[in-house]
Ligand SMILES: [Zn+2]
């Protein structure tokens with residue numbers, strides 16, 4: 001079955017690069033036929049679209065309808081829309097407690113600015129917008145699912161449960177984007193990789209991923225090896241393999257699924273799927289369950305590489321994919 005279980009609606013920081021990427025989205029869908037790209041009239045239309053995008057916001061029909069259109073084009077049957085927990089103002093304390101934000105520290109200043117720039121929305125608005133859209137998508141033959149991508153921090157499990165409580169999630173994704181308070185996938189703080197012994201860093205990272213899995217809080221744990229984002233990797237097969245097996249066992253023993261996530265493949269320097277080939281093989285051998293994820297942040301990236309990754313899983317011998325409805329797992333033949 002065709003699915004994409006990891007789709008974002010928006011993410012700051014709100015730079016000119018963000019605006020340019022957003023205009024690329026509009027240009028990749030139907031544009032009025034009389035307009036020629038590069039003409040003044042085309043630019044006037046683009047600016048009007050961008051103005052509407054800013055005025056109506058990312059939870060509007062104006063923006064969500066583009067995701068629906070793309071899902072129809074691709075023949076997807078299930079789409080899980082998520083947002084990062086750190087986008088919601090309700091979660092401020094949770095991130096302040098767990099991130100390096102000290103203004104006397106250069107990394108702290110960068111991360112503090114970043115948090116202010118991305119934490120712009122309300123969780124309630126997001127939930128209401130997606131729930132409201134479900135029926136419209138259903139009429140077009142697509143199940144729209146409500147998800148959340150939650151950062152896992154050791155020792156803060158109870159607080160996370162409280163933050164997520166009371167909303168009708170179809171699935172909760174557990175993610176590790178921070179090691180000891182450092183957001184390692186932020187290009188502005190990537191210099192910090194050079195200060196670490198990579199084996200120590202990967203030990204810290206995978207220990208956190210394993211704890212996230214064993215916490216039992218998540219329906220699936222995302223991008224299991226995203227620490228490789230800027231290509232800082234350990235060249236020791238035995239070391240890596242030991243961790244792949246530890247993570248695979250944790251997933252299998254707890255019945256927690258994972259995803260094949262294309263985000264790093266088409267958006268980051270490493271240009272590799274998560275998990276990478278050897279990791280993926282180990283997970284399949286240990287019968288871990290999978291869903292598929294584009295990790296798109298724009299409607300035109302919806303579904304990216306999900307068909308290729310589905311084919312890859314099939315070649316490796318995987319027979320079914322998992323999807324989620326009100327936190328109950330369903331199996332679908334590939
Ligand atoms: Zn993520």
Ligand SMILES: [Zn+2]
Pocket residue numbers: 006008149295
């Ligand atoms: Zn994501």
